[in-house]
Each structure stands twice: as structure tokens, then as C-alpha cells.
Amino acid sequence: MEHKLLESIKLASDVKKLNMEQLNLLCGELRDEIIEKVSETGGHLASNLGAVELTVALHYVFDSPNEPIIWDVGHQCYAHKILTGRDITGIRTEGGLSGFPKSAESEHDLFVAGHASTSVSAALGIAEAKKINGDRNSVVAVVGDGACSGGMIYEALNNAGRSGTNLVVVLNDNEMSISPNVGAMAKYLADIRSREVYFRFKDSLEHTMLKIPFIGRGIFSAARKIKTFFKDMFYSSNTFEHFGFVYLGPADGHDVGMLIRTLRRAQSIKKPVLVHINTVKGKGYAPAEQMPSKFHGVAPFYKENGELKKESGYSFSSAFGESLCRLAEKDDKICAITAAMTDGTGLREFSEKYKERFFDVGIAEEHAMTFAAGLAAGGMKPVFAVYSTFLQRAYDQVLHDASIEPKHVVLGIDRAGIVGGDGETHQGTFDIPILTSIPGITVYCPSNYAELDKNLETAFSSCGVQAVRYPRDKEKEVPEKFSREYGDFDYFAGSEDCLIIAYGRLFAEAAFAAEETGASVLKLGKVFPIEHDVIKTAEKYNKIIFFEESVEFGSIAEHFGAMLNSSGFTGKYEIHCVSGFVPHMNVENAMKLHGLDRESMKKAVKEALK
Secondary structure (H helix, E strand, C coil), rough: CCHHHHHHHHHHHHHHHHHHHHHHHHHHHHHHHHHHHHHHHHHHHHHHCHHHHHHHHHHCCCCCCCCCCCCCCCCCCCCHHCCCCCCCCCCCCCCCCCCCCCCCCCCCCCCCCCCCCCCHHHHHHHHHHHHHHCCCCCEEEEEEHEEEEEEHHHHHHHHHHHCCCCCCEEECCCCCCCCCCHHHHHHHHHHHCHHHHHHHHHHHHHHHHHHCCCHHHHHHHHHHHHHHHHHHHHHHHCCHHHHHHHHHEEEECCCHHHHHHHHHHHHHHHEEEEEEEEECCCCCCCCHHHHHCCCCEEEEECCCCCCCCCCCCCHHHHHHHHHHHHHHHHHEEEEEEEECCCCCCCCCCHHHHHHHHEEEEEHHHHHHHHHHHHHHHEEEEEEEEEHHHHHHHHHHHHHHHHCCCCCCCEEEEEEEEECCCHHCCCCCCHHHHHHCCCCHHHHHHHHCCHHHHHHHHHHHHCCCCEEEEECCCCCCCCCCCHHHCCEEEEECCCCCCCCEEEEEHHHHHHHHHHHCCCCCCECCCECCCCHHHHHHHHHHCEEEEEEEECCCCCCHHHHHHHHHHCCCCCCCCEEEEECCCCCCCCHHHHHHHHCHHHHHHHHHHHHHHH
């Protein structure tokens, strides 16, 4: 497919050389390129297609990187990457680009992003730094409407509205209505108000009024009140203006001309401005427009019809949702909470069967955790289903609101461990150190679906904060002799020379490695707190190797080693954990990189036995 205009864009500034007809053609070429490349690797499609015209307009008006564009989450940044000289072939795969903004890739990505509601805070900090250094260039934050369900963004807006900085916040409203000013009249007025001739006339009139001796300021003040009265009549009260922002919009987010006019006005104001635009998720690709949720984060697909090249099938997430429904049928106290991840966490069936006991709180993990604690205080049995990477955001709430005065809250921690293509911002390798630093928490990590079911049942019948964590994966097969009923821990005797310890999906790798090397295996089901019986089982070995999908400091392996040391263990103890932040690559390669695959385990055992 020929992309004549796109091939001429070598620098972001090249966009400014195009006329309006060429800009519209460029948008079409960008869409084709994004669909083509994401169909091969998977990635975030619907949100990126909806932001194409906005991205073109931003680079037409602003001078990136001197006027940096900060993307919230980064689900909308693919066109930005292309226009700033990057090839998105192989995006989210090893050696390819990150699926999120990443400053190591380009000077046009000033701030890494992977979690929502952070862009306004970051952009304000950058704008204040510019102001201190005498730089009056604008800073732009692009926010999706979903990010407005997170409290952090309102903290930032509250701070930014009185800052006096050259901050432009673009609110890309592609699903829910933030304000009631949507409809033909509002869009007509937005079009009129976005025209440069309107702004020139407005500014000239204000300047003329203020120059009239004695009465000019009074006339201007009265005129502004009349204008505000009619504006409020058409637009209602606007939250963003109460924060101190100049509000522009709503503008058609797929009309490049209107976007350019509106953004130019925002750039000229020289104080905090919020530009509200309306877009369609998946714009220009019928399957994504019809099913935006499915094509938000999508696996490789056939671009002709949108069908997935390989169906994901049953997984730990599916098993979690199925088990939860089974338990909820027997116990009407069980409630489920998600932070805008109903499908991702396997809660679709629960949300349909038990509507009155299901709560989607939006992208608001902090609120979700304290809300869960409140439900528990009210006598319910809540489970908060959350990705490991997003649980990080609710650390204070787990500690302060759910643990000090213990509340019976169950955490269903999805995507625990290494996750693959989303890279550093989404790896689930930090929840273990986070949770085990808090007194009174119990953590389970099942290695198969049956264990997950029993872990959940035990968690709901216990007290305090109970965490059940599982990977973004299917259950693994294990050799026959390693298959047995679930326990808090299971011991598989082999050679008396070396013991492998593992839990979760790593148990399957450990079992095969042990079968080939003859080593003994200790599988942990309840990983924290560590029982003294587990230590007694392990301490008779002279060589112990612990494999774990977690960063080392604060890991179960580290806790285990401390307990061994306290018991007087004098043998050799090795820890094989994740080192640092894990870049985007498939799970198999990441496991090999960190020595957590079967072959690495076999090698470690052989080295220990020398």
C-alpha cells in the first residue's frame, strides 16, 4: 500500500508544510498504517484510530519537542510515534517500539506513560519548570475521558487551574459525555467559537472597550457578564472553568480544520486551557468502531474482517470469573469490584448474573480498594479484581484502610508475574514485595485452575486481606508424578542433594526440570505468610534453589531465606528472581532472560550439584 504523504514526513515539523487537503489524506494514510501494523503484532487499536486527526492537528500547531505533548496512558500515541519518525513495524515485540510513550525512544516522548490520569500532573510539572527557566512555550497533555474517572487528574486540575502556566489539556471524549453540552447547537456554537476571525474580533472588541476613558472597564465588565449568562444558558455550568481553566469546545475531533483553529486559540491564550473534543473510538475501521472494547487492546488479527488470528481461549482469568460465580451463587454476601476491567479480569458473567453485587468504579484503583473495605465493614464479602500493575496504585489503601483495622477483602490479582508485550509499565513483578510488607495479609498463588478455585473458596471463608494472584496465561501441564491434590504446600521427594522451590506457573517448569535432574521440588500454594513446616521440609537440604516471578527485594524467596537463616540453615541457598524492569518481549523470552525457564532451572541444578 502506497503512503506517499507519510513517506514525506521525516520530521514532526514536516506536517506544518501540508495544506488542508493533504492533512486529510495524511490522516487516511496514518489509519492504514496503524491497522496494517497492529494487525500483525497486536496492540491498542481503537483508541489510536480515534486520535489520528487530533495527532495531526497537534503536530501542525505545536512545535514538538519544544512544546512537548504528554500522552495519558499512551493508548493514543501510535500516530504520534509515526509522525515523529518512528517505524511501528513490530511494535510491542522484542526489538520493536514500546506500545507506550518512552523517552528512551525519542525526544518527542518526554514522559513515560502506562497508567491513567497522570498526564496533567506531569505536564504541569514540565510547564512550571519551563516557566522558571524563562521558557514560555506551551505544554500539552492529552487525556482520554476514561482517565477522568481517576481522582489524580482532579488533584492536578485543581493545582493547574491557578498556576498561570501555558498548559493546554486536550480532553479526548470518545465514550461518555463529560458535560451536557452535546448536540447540534453546541457543535454549531463550538464551530463558530473556534474560528480565528471570532477570536480576532473578540480580542479587538475587548481591547477597544478597555481604552474608552472612565466607562470602558464598566462596559467591558457588563458585556462579559452578559456573554457568560448566554454561554451558561447554552453550555450549563462547566466544571473545568470552576477549576480555573479557559474552556474551548466541544470540537469535532475528526475535523482537522476545526481542531487546528481551536488548538491555535488555546496556544495563544498563555494560561491553562482545556480543549474538549469528541471522537469515535476505532474511527475508520468498521470492526473497531462496532466493537471498541474488543479492539482496545487486541491480539494479531486479519485486517480484512477483524477476526483474531488465534483465539485466546480459556485462561486463569476465565477460571477466576467462573469460580467467583459459583461461590456467589451460594453466598449472597459476595460482591465483585473492577476498575474499568470487566472483561480483562473475567468478570463479564458475574456482572450479568449479579448486577446488584457488581461495581465498575472506573479507572480509580485507590477508590476501589477503600470502597471494598467499606463494603466489608458493612457486612459484605468483596473481591477487588485488579491487574497486578494497577494494584500498585492502591498500596496506601490496602495498608491504611483494609489492614490496620482488618477488613475481610479478597484481592483477585490478575496478570501477576511477567506479562509480555506491554513492557515495563505493566509487568506484575512488584505486587509480592508490596503485599508482604503489610502485616496480616495472606497471599495465595495457584499453579492450576483447581487450586485457584480452592484458594478463592478459602479466601472467602477466612478473615483479613486475602490475596489470590495468577498469571495472564493458561494452566500448564506437569509430569504425572507431580500432579496431586492442592495443599498450602506440596513436597515431591527426589534426590536428597538439591531442592527446587517454586510457585504459580513456574511450578510446571520446576517439575519438568526436576524430572530430568532428579532434584526434589517444594511447591508453595499459600506463599505468605510462610509456615514453619515449610522451612522444616526445606532445611534438611544442603542446596536449595528458589525460582520466582518477582523482583528479589521483598520477594517470597528473600523472606524464605531470612527464615532459613533464623533456623540455623548452613547450606547453599540461591535465589533466581526478576532483575529490574522487564522490557516488552514475549513471556517465553523474558523467562529465559531472567533464568526462569526449564532449561535455566536444569542448568542451575547441575551447577549446584557440582
